[in-house]
Amino acid sequence: MPFKPPQWAPALPEILDNVSIPDITLDEFYGRQALKRSRPPFICALSGQTSSAAEVKETIDHLVKNIAAELGWQPNVGGSLSKVVCVFGFNTVDYLPLIWAVHCIGGVVTLTNARFSAADLASQLKDSGARSIFTCLPLLNKAVEAAAVVGILNECIFALDVLGQSSLPKKALDKSHVLKSTTVLAQRGANLPTLELLEWSKGEAKRQVVFLCYSSGTSGLPKWVIISRHNVITSVMQVYVFEHPAGEKHRKRPVMITHCAAWRGDSVVVQPKFDLKQCLKAIQNHQINTLFLVPPIIIMMLKNPNTLRQFDLSSVKAVFTGAAPLAQETVVQLTTLYPTWPMR
Known part of the structure; x- marks a missing residue:
């Protein structure tokens, strides 16, 4: 079935047809x-190369x-x-x-x-x-x-x-x-x-x-x-419409490599492969603001609260999740542990 945007959604800018x-x-x-x-x-999350x-x-x-x-x-x-x-x-x-x-x-x-x-x-x-x-x-x-x-x-x-x-x-x-x-x-x-x-x-x-x-x-x-x-x-333009910054501090994102971050002028912190301690260390060292996490990683974090407490994660302002089901009780557990981390 076709999906149409709600009436309240802002219109997309022209999707350019003649650019790469x-x-x-x-x-x-x-x-x-x-x-x-x-x-x-x-x-680079490991070396700081940039x-x-x-x-x-x-x-x-x-x-x-x-x-x-x-x-x-x-x-x-x-x-x-x-x-x-x-x-x-x-x-x-x-x-x-x-x-x-x-x-x-x-x-x-x-x-x-x-x-x-x-x-x-x-x-x-x-x-x-x-x-x-x-x-x-x-x-x-x-x-x-x-x-x-x-x-x-x-x-x-x-x-x-x-x-x-x-x-x-x-x-x-x-x-x-x-x-x-x-x-x-x-x-x-x-x-x-x-x-x-x-x-x-x-x-x-x-x-x-x-x-x-x-x-x-x-x-x-x-x-x-x-x-x-x-x-x-089109995906880049959709993010632009809803998230175009107005003096907002650019976000840094671990692991997730995306065209949208480059468009916004953000940084992406890149790990060769996922490692919980290295990820937490990167959040602390690079003051990452926004996390894009699949549910299994969220569950892993909740199973290792003592490991999480070893790092300063106060820079995180939002958590985006997707690609797999996430139980409401898991959301409650994470937001209880970190009340300043809104889940989207």
């Missing part, structure tokens, strides 16, 4: 928070040029489903900039579960038609094994930089191939010529696929969930 997602999230011309007033888009919004934008520009050169892709040549990149790795500060770079070439990103076996990964690579894999060193053996099954060359496998992982797993790649990281790709891309801009036709935003996500597979094999450019931009 990175244009919306990083270009001031389209209404995002001024770059100079923005917080660093991504902060870059300014302007530096992230520059990194993406460099990544675009070198990824296109490495894979032989051009922005306006070939359909989007002929330029599919698989990301199989832990969270890093380069995760979303990489995705945006692929979108700037007119490509599609398929995201995978870092817990996949090589067989699971090979199945998604085949189903999505991925031509390249970005992984991280702890998962490289699985990525190489899966790539061999579907015919992806070692030259099309790249690495996301993950803190504390500086050496290749044994037997991962043949000695003749040097694995390039996102950092190396961006550095080399700085010296390459600028690519032509993407050309858009009327209505293309609703047709162009930017993400191939997959269902969990609890009721059978995982199935495609196709997300278009229009879907993402």
Whole structure:
């Protein structure tokens, strides 16, 4: 059944049809928070590594040029489903900039579960038609094994930089191939010529696929969930309408990587993978204001009240939850423990 907004809801601004997602999230011309007033888009929870919004934008520009050169892709040549990149790795500060770079070439990103076996990964690579894999060193053996099954060359496998992982797993790649990281790709891309801009036709935003996500597979094999450019931009605009700050302190968000935060000029604090103590430490150290938590994490927190008391969590002003059922009694328990944490 169709869902329509209530009469009291403010109208959405025009959903632009001729811009890319990175244009919306990083270009001031389209209404995002001024770059100079923005917080660093991504902060590594473990190392504190970060870059300014302007530096992230520059990194993406460099990544675009070198990824296109490495894979032989051009922005306006070939359909989007002929330029599919698989990301199989832990969270890093380069995760979303990489995705945006692929979108700037007119490509599609398929995201995978870092817990996949090589067989699971090979199945998604085949189903999505991925031509390249970005992984991280702890998962490289699985990525190489899966790539061999579907015919992806070692030259099309790249690495996301993950803190504390500086050496290749044994037997991962043949000695003749040097694995390039996102950092190396961006550095080399700085010296390459600028690519032509993407050309858009009327209505293309609703047709162009930017993400191939997959269902969990609890009721059978995982199935495609196709997300278009229009879907993402509309979601950003919806958040903008309801949350556009008026002198409000920008929020910092742990783990959840989102286009909306970049639009607002917020920071996202990124953990490679969830760890309760590291998450609580990040809240304390980075004075995180807003938490986006799935119900299992909330339940884990409630089961470890002594651990929570070890950290100063007074900066938290709101908790958003979703993606799974949350019992009312769980909400009551959390708000009793932290009365200043409104649940949404």
